[in-house]
Amino acid sequence: MKLIVNNNFLYSPSRGLGGEAGGSAVPDFVRVHAPATVANMVCGFDVLGFAVNDPYDEMRISFTDKPGITIINEDEYNLPTVPELNVAGAALLAMQEEMEEQRGFELHICKHIKPGSGVGSSAASSAGAVVAANRLLNNQFTNEDLVRFAMNGEKVASGVKHADNIAPCIYGGVTLIRSIFPLDIIPLTAPPLFVTIVHPQIEVRTSDARGILKQQVLLKDAIRQWGNIAGLVAGLLKSDYDLIGRSLEDVLIEPVRSILIPGFDKVKQLSKEAGALGGGISGSGPSIFMLSKDEATAKEVEKQMHSVYEKLSLDHHTYVTNINQTGVKIID
Secondary structure (H helix, E strand, C coil): CCCEEECCEEEECCCECCCCCCCCCCCCEEEEEEEEEEECCCCCCCCEEEEEEEEEEEEEEEEECCCCEEEEECCCCCCCCCHHHCHHHHHHHHHHCCCCCCCEEEEEEECCCCCCCCCCHHHHHHHHHHHHHHHHCCCCCCHHHHHHHHHHHHHHHHCCCCCCCHHHHHHCCEEEEEECCCCEEEEECCCCCEEEEEEECCCCCHHHHHHCCCCCCCHHHHHHHHHHHHHHHHHHHHCCHHHHHHHCCCCCCHHHHHHHCCCHHHHHHHHHHCCCCEEEECCCCCCEEEEECCHHHHHHHHHHHHHHHHHCCCCEEEEEEEECCCCCEEEC
16 A cells, blocks of 8 residues: 655545544544546536546545634645635535534645646535535535535635536536526536546636636627537537537637647647547646547547647646546545
8 A cells, every 4th residue: 555645644545534434324534535627628618517537636524622614734735724715614614504503624635636727626625525524414415505515615716606617526427507596407428538638837827717708709609609518418418429529619718718828729739630539628727638539549649748748848747537427535
């Protein structure tokens, strides 16, 4: 068993955070893996997203005798520990407002999803916290409740309550957010898909990426975008890879946001030439994702991504993974 030490915090990838789980029906503490997510799925701005198996954050939560929320960071990112300023803390505060009995929480967070990476770092913290707390509370709340609580974390991160990362992180798989107010989440079936992600080591803040978007769009562009969203959903439900590929087109958001990501156009071009169905900006960026029918193609796409950023002399991380069907996972 491989043990890793981060900032004096000892954990094992096979065990998750902390020690051994208790044997009682409601444990003394709960450990979870909270997965990265890809929001928008190119054309589905704020309404489509999916979870992936790698990377993920590790979290542990327990009750405390004192009220409120204590946050302990066990990673290198030095994120705020004041609950109102921390995305996981904000999510738990929203949950506490509706708990049957007021209890305090101590939350340990070991992040492997870099903040500002574009693969749902804030969503993983927010969703992981409320899923773990709900287990402590003997599953008092529904998944929809948990999404609603976790969206408060997204508001801290970006200034806007959105669920395209939160919903797949909690539900797993691919999700459609038909409405935020009232919340209406539709899990979607999808054929086997491999996901290649490249994260150039720059930061694009979600709030900044939203700030540059156009506030008005041409009707013809809106119609084209609606067609792509409908086509993508239909392609997923029908397991029609060609339709999925044709529908992975964004005429509204990507043309604006892609200017923030060096090498974006070349990555997209070479990935499709390597056989990818298509892809684009993951969330607000800077990560870029590509979908493929098989693992061999996904790995070839990874090589092309490497080639682009090596030529640009830009540090980057890549992942070849697939869609996570379970969402936040409780580790016993």
